[in-house]
Amino acid sequence: MAENENGSEKTEEATPDKLRKSKDKGQVARSKELATASVLIAAALSIFIFGDRLAYELSIMMKRAFTFERADIFSPEQMWHALVDGFSGLGMPMFFILLMLFIISILGSSLLGGMIFSTKAMMPKFSRMSPKAGFKRMFGMQAWVELLKSILKVAVVICGAWAILAATFEHILHLSVSQLPGSAFEALDMLRWMFLLLCLSLLIIVAVDVPYQIYKHSDELKMTKQEVKDEYRNSEGKPEVKQRIRQLQYEMSQRTMMQDVPDADVIVTNPTHYSVALKYDKEGDRPPYVVAKGVDFMALKIREVGRENEIPVMQSPQLCRAVYHTTEIGEDVPEELFIAIAKILAYIYQLEQFRKGKSGRPKALPTEIPVPEGFIYPN
Known part of the structure; x- marks a missing residue:
């Protein structure tokens, strides 16, 4: 188990x-075996794709090199033309083979870990020049793993070559009694198949190396519980700072809330611990909604501001607690509480009409307006 300096x-x-x-530092999981196998398999496939064209151009070049007249010997220009003609024919298949190898070499290296451009990874590290660090690399666990992989690669290639030779042994013996040039072409075709199968055998090494590199990279990046806490603290901020921010946000919201209390139509109280200020737009379609709410000191402050602005204050403990616990500031009250709130709003409207001399005194509301069973909250 990896440990840090403190033993955690x-x-x-x-x-x-x-x-x-x-x-960002270029530290990702990489597999050299995957990159090597990709390039070798791509080389074998490119020989299958462009090998016939390459062999044809090589035969023309050899024929041109060994077939010449007496005048060609004494003419430097003729020899130069023969050289140019020979290599110009080889240029096209060689270009496509090298291009294919170039592309696969890049893709093979980035299949595991992705393609990354990091200047930090290119910076020189003086720690690598330390003899002590070099000694650890030579005799450390990673060195033993690389040695084991090398032995495994040799074993896989030897076993693969042995299996291929055993399967084609009779065919190889048959080539010795075959006639040219057919035997030569048959031998070349056999060789490229052998090369492809040997390259494919390296996938066994890749199947072992890729999961190991992923595990090794993940293990190297593991963190202690304290490091995780420190990183979380640095990314999210210190708890005392976050608490102060929340406190300031709460104070700002409270100040904004108190500015809306004078616009309320009624304040419903507990009467001592809770207060909710409600507003109802008589001309609009919106149901009653909460403009302010609070407990204890804030509840007293809401009632104080309400009295200063002549807002009716009604006592209904169950209804007050129900609205407080189910509705946030700015939200409409639940439909289940519409009937109870409508009774209070109707009473306030009748009371206003009585004060204006337009109607008689309304009947006083009970101190406890009933609410649905699911909206009853303890004091």
Whole structure:
């Protein structure tokens, strides 16, 4: 188990932030075996695709090189033309073979870990010049793993070559009694198949190396519990700072809320612990909604501002608690509470008409307006 300098075990998986930072530094999982196998298999396939054309151009060049007249010997220009003609024919198939190898070499290296351009990875590291670090690399666990992979590669290639030779042994013996040039072409075709099969055998090494490199990279990036906490603290901010920010945000919201209390139509109280200020747009289609709410000191402050602005204050403990616990500031009250609130709004309207001398005194509301069973909250 990997340990840090303080002896704490690195048991936690790397966080997304650490993965991002390691990627910026060019530290990603890489498999040299995958890149090598990709290039070799691409080379074998390119021989299958462009090999016939390449062999044809080579035969023309050899024929031209060994077939010449007496005048060609004494003419430097003729020899130069023969050389140019010979290599110009080889140029096209060689270009496509090299282009295919170039593309596959890039793709093979980036199949695991992706394609990354990092200037940090190119910077010289003086720690690599340390004899102690070099000694650790030579005799460390990674060196033994590389040695084991090399032995496995040799074993796989030897076993693969032995299996291929055993399967084609009779065919090889048959070539010795075949006539030219057919035997030569048959031998070349057999060789390219052997080369392709040997390259494909390296996929066994790739199947072992790729999961190991992924595991090794993940293990190297593991973090201690303290490192995870520190990173979270640095990314999210210190708890005391976040608490102060939340406190300031709460104070700002409270000040804004108190500015809306004078616009309320009624304030419903507990009467001591809770207060909710409600507003109802008589001309609009919106149902009653909460403009302010609070408990304890804030509840008293809402009632105080309401009295200063002559807002009716009604006592209905169950209804007040129901609205407080189910509705946030600016939200419409639940439909289940419409009937209870409508009774209060109707009473306030009748009371206003009575004060204006337009109607008689309304009947006083009970101190406890009933609410649905699912909206009853303890004091």
